[in-house]
Amino acid sequence: MKGINIVFQRDIKELLKTSIFKIVSIIFALVTVAASLILVFVLRKQDIFSNEYSKSILELIIGLISYFIPLTILMTFIWSFANFMVINEKARGNIESLLATPLDPKDISKGKSFAVFLPAYIISSFSYLIILLSLNFAVIFPKTGEFLFPPQALLIGFIINPIFFMGLLFIIVVFSLAANPDIAIAPSFIVGFGLMLGIPLGLATGNISILSWSFVLWCLAGAALIWIILIFSFRLLSKEKIILSSRGA
Numbered sequence: 001m002k003g004i005n006i007v008f009q010r011d012i013k014e015l016l017k018t019s020i021f022k023i024v025s026i027i028f029a030l031v032t033v034a035a036s037l038i039l040v041f042v043l044r045k046q047d048i049f050s051n052e053y054s055k056s057i058l059e060l061i062i063g064l065i066s067y068f069i070p071l072t073i074l075m076t077f078i079w080s081f082a083n084f085m086v087i088n089e090k091a092r093g094n095i096e097s098l099l100a101t102p103l104d105p106k107d108i109s110k111g112k113s114f115a116v117f118l119p120a121y122i123i124s125s126f127s128y129l130i131i132l133l134s135l136n137f138a139v140i141f142p143k144t145g146e147f148l149f150p151p152q153a154l155l156i157g158f159i160i161n162p163i164f165f166m167g168l169l170f171i172i173v174v175f176s177l178a179a180n181p182d183i184a185i186a187p188s189f190i191v192g193f194g195l196m197l198g199i200p201l202g203l204a205t206g207n208i209s210i211l212s213w214s215f216v217l218w219c220l221a222g223a224a225l226i227w228i229i230l231i232f233s234f235r236l237l238s239k240e241k242i243i244l245s246s247r248g249a
Contacts, residue, residue: 066156
């Protein structure tokens with residue numbers, strides 16, 4: 001644990017200083033405010049609260065927010081930073097110096113992964129929470145007299161999606177260390193775009209109900225699968241493989 005903390009503290013300090021991190025954070029802050037204002041404005045103008053399906057419509061909107069806000073933010077951080085530290089370490093030759101210490105390769109990969117995941121999760125959770133609270137306090141409660149916080153949405157937005165993408169991030173970092181960082185991140189594009197396209201298609205065809213417990217279980221199963229793959233991928237990590245990959249072998 002001490003080794004993980006050493007790598008984590010060093011990498012997160014370096015990450016927070018980068019211009020791209022500041023730009024991405026500002027963009028998501030603006031998107032969060034804009035999305036909250038637009039959703040509140042549009043829903044206030046709609047005559048959906050007078051019909052019997054109003055709760056179902058609102059639950060669908062919250063379900064979409066709970067899935068796609070964390071997905072978008074976490075995937076953006078993965079694509080932007082998952083192999084960022086590893087590429088820098090290999091380019092500057094620092095990776096071999098790091099491996100010369102008593103640090104275990106697994107601890108290095110975990111420290112680097114947490115350095116990216118933690119700020120991503122904080123921004124994702126705040127963004128999701130702000131939009132959710134804005135809808136409830138500005139629209140749903142004034143119109144219906146009750147708050148709407150579906151437990152399925154909270155589980156997906158705050159727990160299951162982050163666990164899934166944390167596992168995906170760990171896998172990318174492991175493969176970035178043991179092989180080519182540019183190739184290691186490629187599968188995440190398939191996963192990310194697959195979810196961005198597949199979930200709306202499933203909703204449109206009626207095969208997915210985004211706030212059903214069966215969908216929550218499928219998401220949980222996907223997260224479990226990612227972590228099983230991660231456990232096996234740790235076998236690829238060795239000091240020899242990392243050094244060879246940094247030298248282009």
